Amino acid sequence: xPAPASETRQNRFDRVIAADQRIEPDDWMPEDYRKNLIxxxxxxxxxxxxxxxxxxxxxxxxxxxxxxxxxxxKVQDEAGHGLYLYGAxxxxxxxxxxxxxxxHTGRQKYANIFNYPTPTWADMGAxxxxxxxxxxxxxxxxxxxxxxxxxxxxxxxxKEESFHQRQGFEIMVTxxxxxxxxxxxxxxxxxxxxxxxxxxxxxxDTESAHSQKSxxxxxxxxxxxxxxxxxxxxxxxxxxxxxxxxxxxxxxxxDERGHYDFGEPDWDELRRVVAGDGPCNAERMATRKGAHDDxxxxxxxxxxxxxxxxxxxxxxxx
Amino acid sequence: xSDNWNLWEVFVRPRRGLDHVHAGSVHAPxxxxxxxxxxxxxxxxxxxxxxxxxxxxxxxASDPGDAGELFDPADGKDYRYPTHYELPDEVAxx
Amino acid sequence: xxxxxxxxxxxxxxxxxxxxxxxxxxEWIAHAPDLEEDMAxxxxxxxxxxxxxxxxxxxxxxxxxxxTEDDFAYLREAREFRNPALVEQPNGDFAATxxxxxxxxxxxxxxxxxxxxxxxxxxxxxxAKVVKETTYHLRYSRGWLVRLGxxxxxxxxxxxxxxDALWPFVGDLFAPSDAALRPGFDDRVAAGFADATVxxxxxxxxxxxxxxxxxxxxxxxxxxxxxxxxxxxxSW
Numbered sequence: 001x002p003a004p005a006s007e008t009r010q011n012r013f014d015r016v017i018a019a020d021q022r023i024e025p026d027d028w029m030p031e032d033y034r035k036n037l038i039x040x041x042x043x044x045x046x047x048x049x050x051x052x053x054x055x056x057x058x059x060x061x062x063x064x065x066x067x068x069x070x071x072x073x074k075v076q077d078e079a080g081h082g083l084y085l086y087g088a089x090x091x092x093x094x095x096x097x098x099x100x101x102x103x104h105t106g107r108q109k110y111a112n113i114f115n116y117p118t119p120t121w122a123d124m125g126a127x128x129x130x131x132x133x134x135x136x137x138x139x140x141x142x143x144x145x146x147x148x149x150x151x152x153x154x155x156x157x158x159k160e161e162s163f164h165q166r167q168g169f170e171i172m173v174t175x176x177x178x179x180x181x182x183x184x185x186x187x188x189x190x191x192x193x194x195x196x197x198x199x200x201x202x203x204x205d206t207e208s209a210h211s212q213k214s215x216x217x218x219x220x221x222x223x224x225x226x227x228x229x230x231x232x233x234x235x236x237x238x239x240x241x242x243x244x245x246x247x248x249x250x251x252x253x254x255d256e257r258g259h260y261d262f263g264e265p266d267w268d269e270l271r272r273v274v275a276g277d278g279p280c281n282a283e284r285m286a287t288r289k290g291a292h293d294d295x296x297x298x299x300x301x302x303x304x305x306x307x308x309x310x311x312x313x314x315x316x317x318x
Numbered sequence: 319x320s321d322n323w324n325l326w327e328v329f330v331r332p333r334r335g336l337d338h339v340h341a342g343s344v345h346a347p348x349x350x351x352x353x354x355x356x357x358x359x360x361x362x363x364x365x366x367x368x369x370x371x372x373x374x375x376x377x378x379a380s381d382p383g384d385a386g387e388l389f390d391p392a393d394g395k396d397y398r399y400p401t402h403y404e405l406p407d408e409v410a411x412x
Numbered sequence: 413x414x415x416x417x418x419x420x421x422x423x424x425x426x427x428x429x430x431x432x433x434x435x436x437x438x439e440w441i442a443h444a445p446d447l448e449e450d451m452a453x454x455x456x457x458x459x460x461x462x463x464x465x466x467x468x469x470x471x472x473x474x475x476x477x478x479x480t481e482d483d484f485a486y487l488r489e490a491r492e493f494r495n496p497a498l499v500e501q502p503n504g505d506f507a508a509t510x511x512x513x514x515x516x517x518x519x520x521x522x523x524x525x526x527x528x529x530x531x532x533x534x535x536x537x538x539x540a541k542v543v544k545e546t547t548y549h550l551r552y553s554r555g556w557l558v559r560l561g562x563x564x565x566x567x568x569x570x571x572x573x574x575x576d577a578l579w580p581f582v583g584d585l586f587a588p589s590d591a592a593l594r595p596g597f598d599d600r601v602a603a604g605f606a607d608a609t610v611x612x613x614x615x616x617x618x619x620x621x622x623x624x625x626x627x628x629x630x631x632x633x634x635x636x637x638x639x640x641x642x643x644x645x646x647s648w
Contacts, residue, residue: 026382052442052450059438063640063648064482065431065468069461072438073362076454079447080359086447087343090325096345097322121639121648153342160363171648178646287442295445297570298506299321301563302347308562309348323446344448350555351448358451 017218022148025091033217037147038092039108040219045085046103047111050284052078054118055127063121070167071124077164081157088149104289112270113196115278122175122182122189128168130190130197130235136161137231138201141221150219169238176242183243190239191247198262199270201228232260324373326352330360331368338370346371416531420471421494423535424484425587426523427467428495431485432629433516434460435636436503445506452552456513459545466538486640490625490633498581500628507560507570511578513553518600519585521546522593554604561608572610579613 007015009028016023023029052075059075062068086096102108113131118124139161142154175186202208202224214220222230232251239246250263273281323345329338341360346352352371360366380388396402405412437457444450468481498516503509524546527539560567586594605612640648 024382026379028382049442049447056442059441060435060635061639063486063643065461065465065485067648068434068438069458069465072441072454072457072461075441076362076451076458079441079450079454080362083344083359083447083451084342090343095322095325156342174647179643181643182646291443291445294443295449295506296321297564297566298445298449298560299323299347301567302351302559303320303323304567305559305563306348345446346448347559354452354552354555355448358448358455362455 017146020146020218022151023146024148032213034092036213036217037150037219038089038094040214041085041089041092041150042094042099042102042108043110045082045089045099046108047114048078048082048085050110050114050288051131052082053284053287054114054116054280055124057118058121058124061121062124067124067171074128074164074167077160081153081160084153084156085150088147088153091149100292104285104292106276106285109274110284111200112273112278113200114284115273115281116192116196117279120185120189122171122185123192125168125171125175125186126189126193128164128166129172129238130168130193131200132161132164132168133235134197134200134231136165137227137234141227142219144218144221146218172244173242176244186242187244190244194247195265195269198228198232198265199267201225201231203267203270229259232262236260323347324352324375326356326371327374327377328352328356328360329370329372330356330366332366334367338368341365343374344371417474418532418535420475422587422589423467423471423474425494425496427464427471427484428493429499429516429520430460430467431464432493432495432632433499433513434458434464435632436499436501436509436512439503440509449506453509456549456552459542459549463538463542463545467535470534470538482640486637490630493625493629493633495629496581496585497626497628498578498585500626500632501578501581502628504574504577505570506556507567508574508577510553510556510560511571511574513549514557514604515578515582515585515601517546517550517553518597518604519593521550521600522596523590526593550600554607557604558607561605561610568609571608575605575610576613 010030013023013027013029013033016027023033055071055075055078059068059071062071086099089099090096099108103110118127136158139154139158143151143158145151145154172186172190175182202211205211205223205225208224211220211223215223236246236251248263250261252261254261272278276282324347326344326346326349328341328344330341331338341356344352344355344359346355349371353369356369356371361369434457437453437460440453441450441457444453464485465481468484471484472479472481498512501508501512521543524539524542527535528543530536530539557571561571562568586597602612
């Protein structure tokens with residue numbers, strides 16, 4: 001990739017993108033690219049940390065010590081993934097402090113799926129199997145995204161998340177092989193999570209506000225609809241295998257397309273929940289802000305102590 | 319009073335015999351907590367046997383705008399590589 | 413099995429201690445003062461859960477009645493639990509959690525270290541790993557104790573209040589057979605408190621274990637066991 005001597009910054013950026021190479025934080029980048037990335041990575045990070053709550057809700061009640069350990073490790077990973085992503089966003093010249101402030105004041109969003117409640121243990125299965133399954137479908141192409149720190153964070157996250165989906169599916173398998181009551185619990189959880197999960201891929205391609213630019217910049221590699229199809233194709237046979245019914249009367253294998261046909265999610269519901277009218281929006285934000293505000297004195301104390309130690313060290317040296 | 323913690327870069331040695339490799343960053347008020355946070359964040363699955371943390375502000379980086387003058391002069395010096403040299407067929411390994 | 417191995421009562425005392433404390437720590441997740449502390453507290457919890465599971469499993473094997481780790485954790489009544497009262501105490505603020513953890517860890521490191529070359533080979537085999545885990549826990553809890561005690565006026569006040577509230581439970585940490593561990597514990601605690609600029613409350617180990625299970629433990633177990641007990645005999 002020889003560089004012409006008189007190349008402009010924009011040309012160089014375009015050439016790197018076209019050659020499928022990575023943009024790194026110190027490189028010049030168009031302001032729109034930076035803003036778009038900050039928005040996307042931050043939303044992704046916020047989703048990870050808000051996503052701790054629906055499952056965190058079951059940590060104290062997990063029905064076996066093995067399940068408790070697994071769930072604790074998984075929810076811990078979500079905090080970790082949030083941290084990897086905040087770290088990637090911070091290379092773009094914004095601080096985690098600022099990003100959390102944008103979340104806490106409602107100026108940045110998190111994935112809508114985490115505004116749904118988790119009334120039964122089977123929701124732990126459904127979240128792992130479906131929500132993490134959908135997340136992985138979304139994230140695998142992001143491992144090749146054009147922004148280096150984001151791509152590297154995604155590699156790490158995808159590697160760690162493969163256990164998340166498996167443990168969820170294992171919960172579903174166990175419930176389906178259990179009592180009539182347990183199987184009903186699993187089916188109800190699938191019914192609750194199926195449509196919100198399909199909505200995780202975002203609005204249809206015809207209406208997606210950010211898709212086209214992101215594809216051009218190679219931040220996104222597949223469209224929302226392509227990813228949604230991929231997820232449905234992978235997941236339906238898994239549901240069949242364990243004897244659960246996907247709650248979509250229009251679902252049918254289409255031999256000609258080589259894909260499943262499926263019904264349209266209720267996009268009005270998505271808009272309502274995104275706008276803040278979901279079952280748990282207020283609770284999720286209150287918990288997050290509560291943790292942050294209640295922790296302020298701890299973070300301050302640690303800074304104050306570090307300053308005291310530094311001052312004492314300086315005194316001894318003087 | 320600030321509750322804003324410094325940013326630290328984390329380097330992990332995956333196994334004895336390998337170099338420390340940059341893994342990412344953590345926030346921490348001091349070096350000891352930076353190490354603890356790095357341990358919790360980057361070695362949960364046995365990814366490391368040693369950690370370095372360094373304040374991000376202390377990293378000195380080359381300017382990407384200088385990449386041409388810094389790195390392009392290395393191009394075209396094929397004689398630095400063994401493949402540049404022709405050997406008689408009789409010499410199998412050198 | 414020789415006469416020198418720990419009794420099942422003792423095994424359960426320590427399994428319950430680890431399990432109840434882990435249960436309290438999980439309550440922090442998604443509520444910690446910063447995301448890194450969510451990670452750290454989860455790591456402590458995971459280690460403690462692992463310890464509890466090993467000890468329950470050992471107790472079950474020695475009992476020989478087919479009881480599993482979950483039978484011990486989920487199907488005993490509060491009055492059958494043997495844990496010291498300290499670990500049931502509510503999380504409170506982060507200072508209370510750290511002081512509880514520090515006192516616990518200062519005891520646990522003494523207890524597990526004494527097991528490494530102790531007369532019970534099964535527990536000894538476990539102890540080699542647990543001593544490492546607990547050494548790290550103590551580094552974490554002691555580190556935060558010092559930062560909070562010697563931080564701001566507010567953090568100092570909160571830490572002192574936590575010490576006053578939790579100190580009464582210290583005596584109960586020690587079973588009669590643990591008497592030899594007390595001097596080592598006292599040294600660790602005195603040094604930690606000195607660095608944290610907090611003082612040991614004078615003569616206040618007043619807590620006497622009640623014959624009835626504490627309401628705190630009853631409530632903790634009711635929540636923990638609710639789902640398991642709602643579906644008797646099934647797999648999860």
